[in-house]
Amino acid sequence: MRNLEDELFPSTPGKVKIERAHAISRQFHRCFASTSTMFLWALFLIALTASYLSFQSFVDTSSKYFHASWGGMHWERQIRNSAQPRRQNGYSVLVTGASGFVGSHVSLALRRRGDGVVGLDNFNSYYDPSLKKARKALLSSHSIFIVEGDINDSRLLAKLFDVVPFTHVLHLAAQAGVRYAIENPASYVHSNIAGLVTLLEACKSADPQPAIVWASSSSVYGLNDKVPFSELDRTDQPASLYAATKKAGEEITHTYNHIYGLSITGLRFFTVYGPWGRPDMAYFSFTRNILQGKPITVYRGKDHVDLARDFTYIDDIVKGCLGALDTAEKSTGTGGKKRRPAQYRIYNLGNTSPVTVPNLVAILERHLKVKAKKNVVEMPGNGDVPFTHANISLARAELGYKPTTNLETGLKKFVKWYLSYYGYNPRGVRNL
Numbered sequence: 001m002r003n004l005e006d007e008l009f010p011s012t013p014g015k016v017k018i019e020r021a022h023a024i025s026r027q028f029h030r031c032f033a034s035t036s037t038m039f040l041w042a043l044f045l046i047a048l049t050a051s052y053l054s055f056q057s058f059v060d061t062s063s064k065y066f067h068a069s070w071g072g073m074h075w076e077r078q079i080r081n082s083a084q085p086r087r088q089n090g091y092s093v094l095v096t097g098a099s100g101f102v103g104s105h106v107s108l109a110l111r112r113r114g115d116g117v118v119g120l121d122n123f124n125s126y127y128d129p130s131l132k133k134a135r136k137a138l139l140s141s142h143s144i145f146i147v148e149g150d151i152n153d154s155r156l157l158a159k160l161f162d163v164v165p166f167t168h169v170l171h172l173a174a175q176a177g178v179r180y181a182i183e184n185p186a187s188y189v190h191s192n193i194a195g196l197v198t199l200l201e202a203c204k205s206a207d208p209q210p211a212i213v214w215a216s217s218s219s220v221y222g223l224n225d226k227v228p229f230s231e232l233d234r235t236d237q238p239a240s241l242y243a244a245t246k247k248a249g250e251e252i253t254h255t256y257n258h259i260y261g262l263s264i265t266g267l268r269f270f271t272v273y274g275p276w277g278r279p280d281m282a283y284f285s286f287t288r289n290i291l292q293g294k295p296i297t298v299y300r301g302k303d304h305v306d307l308a309r310d311f312t313y314i315d316d317i318v319k320g321c322l323g324a325l326d327t328a329e330k331s332t333g334t335g336g337k338k339r340r341p342a343q344y345r346i347y348n349l350g351n352t353s354p355v356t357v358p359n360l361v362a363i364l365e366r367h368l369k370v371k372a373k374k375n376v377v378e379m380p381g382n383g384d385v386p387f388t389h390a391n392i393s394l395a396r397a398e399l400g401y402k403p404t405t406n407l408e409t410g411l412k413k414f415v416k417w418y419l420s421y422y423g424y425n426p427r428g429v430r431n432l
């Protein structure tokens, strides 16, 4: 093999001077050419790296701007893990509103029995988001991943269905609260109408289409005075915008069932209460005020008639949700087209034993061992209805729904949780 020295100084005598000069010149050019090629390559690589980095930063920035905190391989892996059932024939359930009161409870129940759960929640500030974050942490400790995002985000929904073939969607994300609709009507339209339609659009296009169980409300019975409320009763007299959006939800879901073959089950929840509940609800805010020695406002109906609610304990509601998921048939559509009629159901999930608001206060006083400072006023015309009372025969027969917790027991459990979560501040309270 010839080495570099042989190349530059050939062994043939006579030609050596000229050839040597040519050889040096050729080699010099070759060397120069290869150095400049290398230099050009280096420049090219630097330019490539720089443009790749700036493209990455553009993607990151736009991803932050357009769809907050989702996307990427790690994120997808978390979604898949969380959705993975841990029992035979288990479900993969997308739970919207998973950091909410009912959503967090049902997610945990599903996970405990071995179903896969992925949560979706926008952590809005309708009430203290730190409570929602605490629920998220609880779910996280049970390996349930919650995506921070909005049901109005169609790209996010499409991505979720792309990553996981969800068998069921438990749709609980909503703008709740009856009286808040006076203050912020647009938020009800945004979540309960537009958000619902966006979610249904994603479900109809998903392959396979999931079966959907979603939260309607006892408020759809509005001003009805025939009790107990049965699913066949009229629901065309809503007393609040909240009720009207839930009623609209029932009609909208019917349309998607009819056109696209989505399997739909609507659950009319009756004033759900319990540990990890919603701070905007009466039993919760009364507890806070009673413990802080602040007055509570108790509404009273016409002719001094007490208001009453069919208060329903969270564990019973969870069983109702599981019963609905377990009896839901598959959706029948594919590629956005219905192949045959799909299941469409609506059930009351109540307790069937209404309690008046003054009685609710008396139970709280007993459990808290503190007397409430009551301020009784005429019910303002802000969306409230005088009473609710569920007929649950249909849910009992078809979902195996059987509530077992009365208000006395349920509030005892709530108070125990409240004191352990928030602690007890005896400043200014008066013992019974």
Ligand SMILES: O=C(O)[C@H]1O[C@H](OP(=O)(O)OP(=O)(O)OC[C@H]2O[C@@H](n3ccc(=O)[nH]c3=O)[C@H](O)[C@@H]2O)[C@H](O)[C@@H](O)[C@H]1O
Residues within 6 Å of the ligand: 176, 177, 178, 216, 217, 218, 219, 269, 270, 271, 272, 280, 281, 282, 283, 297, 298, 299, 300, 307, 308, 309, 357, 384
């Ligand atoms: O079943 C439902 O579909 C709804 O249930 C719940 O609504 P409501 O039954 O109205 O519960 P909640 O606010 O606890 O008021 C309870 C009672 O206390 C009275 N009430 C209320 C506040 C107050 O300051 N004083 C008072 O007397 C009030 O007049 C009422 O008589 C959910 O919030 C709602 O999101 C929806 O899910």
